[in-house]
Amino acid sequence: MSALWLVLPIALAGAAEALYFPGQVRLFSEKFPKALKNSSTGMVAVLTALGLKLSTAFLSVIRHVTTWLPDDLNSSRLEKVYWVIAILATINFGIYLVCAKFYKYKSTNGTENVSVDEIAAS
Template sequence: MFSPEMKLVLNMIPIWLATLPFGMCVAQASTFFIKQGATMNRDIGNGFEIPPASIFSLAAIGMIISVTFYEKLLVPVLRRTTGNERGINILQRIGIGMVFSIATMAAAALVEKKRLGAVESDPVKGSHSMSVLWLAPQFVIIGLGDGFTLVGLQEYFYDQVPDSMRSLGIAFYLSVIGAGNFLSSLLITAVDHITEKGGKSWFGKDLNSSRLDRFYWVLACIAAANLCVYVFLARRYSYKTVQKVAVVADCYEGELEKGGPMA
């Protein structure tokens, strides 16, 4: 009924869907996390203030640490244990990153709760009494998760797509990020609508009148429930079989049959 190429693509769809909640968590780092930083004390001395958007560089640092640790330390050890050239398979690597996304949302919720407490105790200074470095854990943790899941997704889509569609592997990977951002916006709209009916929306006119901590907990719960689904799918996933053909050897064999010289 379906061609082999179509079967490979259909085989990847459940995994693609199961990675979308991770994309939703990643979307917070470039949106609400930055807005949180803009309300906090960004002075690091001598009158120099960290631009809010530059805080995102902590996620990049976390990703560099994650990839370096995985490739240089973890893989050699796991390779001897599992016999797998990659140390662990691709889907296991992606799943580890999903655990970090849950931890990120939990850390973000706790920090936001503390920030709102600072606003309540001193409405004049508000959260400006808190250093922006309080946000460092959630940025670093999501960066660590990126090193596992995002890099794993690039490898997964390049490796598992049909050979004729291999150039589209990066497009499949980017679609996770794009769809994750879209679903994040959709979730915000839904939560705003539902909580507004309950009396007061979790998303007020500014962060100080919002309950972003509760939204982060919702995301953490979604990511945790999705991880269970992902593990179920990953355990039943069948990898594409790669057949290696010795093209060079065949060429030499053809020359010998013809009695031609071997250069």
């Protein structure tokens, strides 16, 4: 098996990071308290580093618990690892939907908070 099979997942991860990064920077800079505005852009880098560390820990757990990722790529079971990642991503998306449902936007004029449902209704 060629290592080139990993090019597509890595390219998709890079494209996803390029798409969410500007929105995350804007969200943090707009929604953080004024005292933490300068820290908000640094928070993006911290969260990215945390995600990379967690992915390394995840792969270490997979290697120790299962035999799906041996040293020989030809005898590995990458499809099972990708299925586990797909299941975790689906659970993560469900948690995101629940959090988005209860999130209250900070109003721009400072008088009231607006929910996502009120924005969708208008």
